Amino acid sequence: MSTPTLDSPTVRAGADLLRIATAGSVDDGKSTLVGRLLFDTKSVLADQIDAVTKASVDRGMDTPDLSLLVDGLRAEREQGITIDVAYRYFATPARSFVLADTPGHVQYTRNTVSGASTAQLVILLVDARNGLVAQTRRHAAVMALLGVPRLVLAVNKIDLVDDPGAVFAEVTEQFGEVTRSLGYADDAVLAIPVSALHGDNIARRSENTPYYSGPTLIEHLESVSNQPDRRAVGLRFPVQYVIRPRTAEYPDYRGYAGQIAAGRVAVGDEIVVQPSGQRSRVVSIDTPDGALATAHTGRSVTLLLADDIDVSRGDLIAAVADAPEPSQQFTATVCWLGDKPLRAGARLLLKHGTKTTPVIVGGLETLFDEQNLALVEAPESVELNQIGRISLTTAEPIAADDYRVNRETGSFLLIDPAGGNTLGAGLVGDVLTSLNLR
Structure with missing residues (x-):
């Protein structure tokens, strides 16, 4: 499974990035919500909007059907369901986003797992008319299993129920009971009443929800922490390549290239190579742009060690203090x-x-x-x-x-x-x- 990178469209290099995913039952309005996020953040071209507007008018609709902005496979369009994971990219002035749009049917759990596996936050949709359903509970359990640190419950189609305030309060309380039983703290979960079709509480606060005083969905996505709620670990550096140019300029160069999976590394740090258990010290951190004094999670670097020890592709260079045991x-x-x-x-x-x-x-x-x-x-x-x-x-x-x-x-x-x-x-x-x- 490939993971979207900062080179993807509308994801700005160097920008604050949040990886999110969506999940919900069929017909909860997930495609419309994703389309609304793209529309309200101006992440679609004018000709795409024109095409959606024309198609919506041809169908006899009064407002654009923003779900049409979400491209899909021909089979899923024919069935009216999403059957695969599709990645969407959008940005606001505050942050860039990579969104994994996952399927709703229970038989596509593997796709949901794939899409949510790298998510820092997942938006779970429910139809306000149906309330919490078994699929909502299943999705919440899968997110807890995957260790997704934060959830948003988007109570969609809130404009279609008779007593929206009471419905929202009931659904929020039921969802809170589920998430607490799965180990989520209350401050890791937020419920928002929305209408993806009309844009209520997506990018703008809605006058139709006086019972709700929290942030809009986009405000929450812009402000929520994107740091993992996990115990901090020391350096984890899977070795991808051993670099030995054997040139006159670098006769003794031996570097270990890869991407830092967790933690940080600094020149002078003591490290251990697993599974062999050999120890050494970092003497240089090389990059194509020059040497660094320190490097952090996600950075691709080449490490040079003080000792000539046996290190191969597949080995793990780790911090001595908390290195995992082979x-x-x-x-x-x-x-x-x-x-x-x-x-x-x-x-x-x-x-x-x-x-x-x-x-x-x-x-x-x-x-x-x-x-x-x-x-x-x-x-x-x-x-x-x-x-x-x-x-x-x-x-x-x-x-x-x-x-x-x-x-x-x-x-x-x-x-x-x-x-x-x-x-x-x-x-x-x-x-x-x-x-x-x-």
Whole structure:
């Protein structure tokens, strides 16, 4: 799965960036909301607006159907549903945004997991006429499982109910009970009454919602913290390339290139290379623009070490103080993406950071029952779109953090060794137990 970068359209280089995702049941108005965000932030061209307006008039509508701004696959347009994850880009003067637009149907849980896996905030939509439904609870549980730090409940179509204030209060209280049971603090969740069709409380405060005094959706997106609510960890640097130019100018140059997955690094820092456990010290941090004194999460750099030690692609350079211990056996939670079910004894490849190693699936311990928000013990298999806790044994040790401690170094992929297809997305540790399910 590729992740949008600052090179994407309308995402300004160097800008404050927030990664968000949307989720909701079919017909809750998600496409209209996404279209409204694009429209109100002026992230669409005039000719696109003209085309949408004309198409809406041809359909006999009084106002533009902003859902038409959201391009989709032909199949989803024919069905009137979203069946894949699409990334949208928009910006305000305060911040740039990458939005993952995910499907609504329960059978596309894998797409929702994919879209929300990098999100710092997820907007969950509910139709005010229907209130909280089972799919809302499922989506909230999946977001808690993925460690999404913040949620927004957009109570949409609030203009279509008789007593909007009472409906909004009831839905907000019900959602609060769900999110608190999943471990969310009250200040990590915000409910907003909106009408995506008319723009109420999206970019402008609505006079139609006197019972609500909070921010508009865009105001909240601009001001919410984009720092992860996780325990701070030291340096995590998966080695991608070993650079040895062997030129007359650089006869002894040996650099380790990659992207900092977590933490920071500074010249003079003591480090440990996992899984070998060898220690050294950083003597230089090189970039194409010159050397740096320090570098932080997300920066692509080349590290030079004081000692000539054995470091290869797939190794992890970490801070000495809290380096993860290498292991070949561990428990993980996996969302299964393959058409054929996962069974105990399966032989696959596991990709963690820049390291790929053969892996055997041991026991299938627990299955997440999305329909009933419960756990099923000792399942026979994990089917497409299902989430389960499994045990794994790798051929080579990997140095991974628990997913609840660090998202980037606590996740991995399971790959088909024959075809190279991605079959599962995994989270290191017993994440399911933390959801307090039955």
